[in-house]
Amino acid sequence: MVETTNNRGKLMFGAVLLAWTVGAQGANGQTPAAPAPPTATFRSSVDLVRVAAVVRDQKGRFVQDLTVRDFEVTDGGRSRPITDFRQDQTAGVSVALLFDVSGSMEGLFSHAREAATHVLSWLDVTQDEAAVFRFDTRLEESMPFTSGLRTLPPTLSTITPFGATSLLDAIARTAERVASREGRRRAVVVFTDGLDNASRLKPAEVSAIASSIDVPVYIVAVVASIDNPASDIGTTGERSPLSGALADLASWTGGHVFVASTPVERSLAARQIVDELRHQYLIAFESSGAPGWHQLAVSVRNKKMVVRARSGYIAGQSRPNSL
Secondary structure (H helix, E strand, C coil), rough: CCCCCCCHHHHHHHHHHHHHHHHHHCCCCCCCCCCCCCHHHHHHEEEEEEEEEEEEEECEEECCCCCCHHEEEECCECCCCCCEEEECCCCCCEEEEECCCCCHHHHHHHHHHHHHHHHHCCCCCCCCCCEEEECCCCCEEEEHHHHHCCCCCHHEEEECCCCCCCCHHHHHHHHHCCCCCCCCCCEEEEEEEECCCCCCCCCHHHHHHHCCCCCCCEEEEECCCHHHHCCCCCCCCCHHHCCCCCHHHHCCCEEEEEEEHHHHHHHHHHHHHHHHHHHEEEEECCCCCEEEEEEEEEEEEECCEEEEEEEEEEEEEEEECCC
């Protein structure tokens, strides 16, 4: 689960990789993930697992009137009783906006800034906060977490994209930065073209790291229409990481990939991300106690509804005292 300081986050980073090596499956085997909005105080040596879940009906509308009896949680295939449950839409949102500034983003970076500005426009200036990070082969902070942030830092207007891309490594490191933002609905929102040619980590490893600290990863892919797997003129198809490895990573963490080739698509993606964070059900259950990676499934009894939640957690590290 979540550690409350940067030092603990660094220690946990290594522990998660070890747990992943020992117990998790490969990227094509339905592995890890995790979103979660914190409204808790955390401590070690406890095994209460908290999961954030978003539920939609067949038309894609948020379902907001469910009770604890509507949900089912399985841990490693075994049903677990839910010990706490709530839907609190008043908790503030904390988002880390992560910009790809590598060479492949030349010609696309203005679209990334546009999409991020849309995200900021949907935040509540009275209770939400955002931070801005950028990366090529290194991760750098452009703006610390700031309440009521409405505009991007001026430095992002003067950047010329250049160099190689360590996309997966940057996502993992940014998720660690978000771990300390307690009492909020947290997420990493990445603006990229999806290319990665310098990361040490693999998608499944990054997913495990984000899962262990309850951070969903949303990827806003700013690409030309010809590189959009969903476009009628797209040529990349299933070979695109946006419809493969990156889509898996986002899904495992409870996030999503939005491929945005037009201004309208970028605006809609931004609104959906913030809407999802505000419409989460918070579910807690006691872990089975076995240390290591646990496969997790959250469902509702009405099978016509669709649930988005992380697909695993690391046991034996920390847990919240309460939701």
